[in-house]
Amino acid sequence: MRRVDRGIAAVEGIKSAVAKTGIKKDGKLDLAVLFSDYPCLWCATFTKNNVKAAPVVYDIELLSKNEPLRAIVVNSGNANACTKEGKEAVIRIVEETSKILNIKKDEVAVCSTGIIGERLPYEKIISSLKNLDFSEENCHLAAEAILTTDTKTKEVAYEFEIDGKEVHIGGMAKGAGMISPCMATMLSFIFTDVNVERDLLCKALKEAVDLSFNRISVDGDTSTNDSCFLLSTCKGENSKIKEENEAYDIFLGVLKKVCMELALKIVEDGEGATKVVKIVVDKAKNEEEAQRCARAIADSLLVKTALFGERANWGRIAACVGYSGVTFSKQGFSISVGDKPVFDRGRENKIDVSSYMKNKDIDIVVSLYSGNASYTMWTTDLSYDYVKINSI
């Protein structure tokens, strides 16, 4: 397995085009169209928020048709959510894209990210669609065009072998704010050429998303728009994967790696984030409790502000364990910060971890001693800049 710097263009036949439509008031790139020379098998996971943006509602229906996909139109700067004309905007964009690219309407998906509740000026998108210049190289600009308050593009690609044949997975993502477990303002587009049946493509995506994008938290808010797409051209020369065999495991392994790396890039670039914090809850009664406890810690303002201040203040972590309502041993639970057992079965250890807290990457482990389940999450600290970004 070799990392390649070609983003989604690591997959042969995937091209991108970008534009400045004027939706973003600062005049930055705000439109990306991702295009495949070949019809792609595809699947996607979407926000669990009951208030879904118009493009999400559209894409969910499109996915259910089980038809191949050729293009994804993505705008940033406006979420196309909670407005009267949301559906109409999506339909008009799809119609125009299918005409211009000469593909079927059902081969076009649409994604939006940005402010909720303002009308999407889709005329700006439609007029920009007419002058698009598609190329493989443009994938990096496409990764830029989908950003909102992100400060960096997020691209990961690998080439690897199945059956001795070279195959590829390349993805891009945007994140920054409204990031909470279970898909949050996060868009991710992953392409592959691995020859695989659709059911297994979907199964692999679900598993990879569950272990990566669904385990990150910036602010605990779940967005109306998040979507993670996986498309395969199936042009790889491997024998078609039809069961969960060794070839599937290889594919799944690389897909997980791509998703995990993209997810961590989202956390690192979380709004105002200065820390990447890994939270492991282990020895839990069951996975649901491990997860509930990890999320309580990951979303706690008091924990996050303490992390920003580079203070362990593990008492705040202990309070989270308590209010998460999970089961812990009568002898108490333990908290380690960077391998140091600051709190051991209900009793404090006077261990100074202040120099460790200056690291950018912080590890926190909570052991509940009530079972064998565990859960891992990644979160950020909460800084002045988070407040600034979201209040101005």
Added chain:
Amino acid sequence: MRRVDRGIAAVEGIKSAVAKTGIKKDGKLDLAVLFSDYPCLWCATFTKNNVKAAPVVYDIELLSKNEPLRAIVVNSGNANACTKEGKEAVIRIVEETSKILNIKKDEVAVCSTGIIGERLPYEKIISSLKNLDFSEENCHLAAEAILTTDTKTKEVAYEFEIDGKEVHIGGMAKGAGMISPCMATMLSFIFTDVNVERDLLCKALKEAVDLSFNRISVDGDTSTNDSCFLLSTCKGENSKIKEENEAYDIFLGVLKKVCMELALKIVEDGEGATKVVKIVVDKAKNEEEAQRCARAIADSLLVKTALFGERANWGRIAACVGYSGVTFSKQGFSISVGDKPVFDRGRENKIDVSSYMKNKDIDIVVSLYSGNASYTMWTTDLSYDYVKINSI
């Protein structure tokens, strides 16, 4: 009903003493002892956090003994939570207090608030106990001594009539951080002279707390220490309240008022708060859903930072409604900001509320059109100062 400025000393026989024990490193008052000349009927509500501070565990057991109370020893600056010697500290404080005040051990309750996980230097409390000066006037200093990051004391007292006899309720509270519904780092001590049976005293407290302290949120973190005490000397000349009659209703009404005013003082003085935000969710399927929806909005970092920035950004409120998972009409829900219907059954109204957002008090109403239940909460914005207070 007349407001009086005497705090808990509005009730005859209630005296306070304070000290600077040195637990607070800045040398401020950090010990208050509240004392009643008469044995008091009492009840209390405590944190629902499974990690309870040692004094909370002690007081819960004490309450179950159903014996009268004479004194409450409160220290600030240290929570006496999650430490080896927590229980021992409480026992030593109780022993010493009972000796010095010449009362029974079971007549002494203990409360702590402050940092979690650091040993309580209870020797400092014990040596301060020896030189206490009790007076009615000291109640205001006691209200100061229980504060942590609060910027103001919080006292409310009323005198009113039952059966034509003058009776009183006076209370104090501290709040500031770790404030979340269901009792959070909040201590409140309320005294009355109303002559009432214990069962009804407890029932009234539960109802009043549920409508006030349990409906406020500063940061969504539930503390290990919060406690709300209600004590009655029963020295009022009203005929003893033995059933839920008119006299009970008068008593309950004033108690609710005292709790609500103290709760709002906590929100107003929330860490870094610049706004007091009332959130009403109405036309909900049931109260549980109304409450879940209100809490999602009250705890959302994106909503709170937008409020700090004096922007309505009601799309973030819509996103909360969605991820709270509550039922809303197929025609959509509505959001009003200061009586202006910014979002009406799924469609945006272009109403400018930017001048309204400059007010200190902000009203938000969400109507779900799925039933008749409603729930009201109070929350704050999230400012730079919140981050500062909790990271330094």
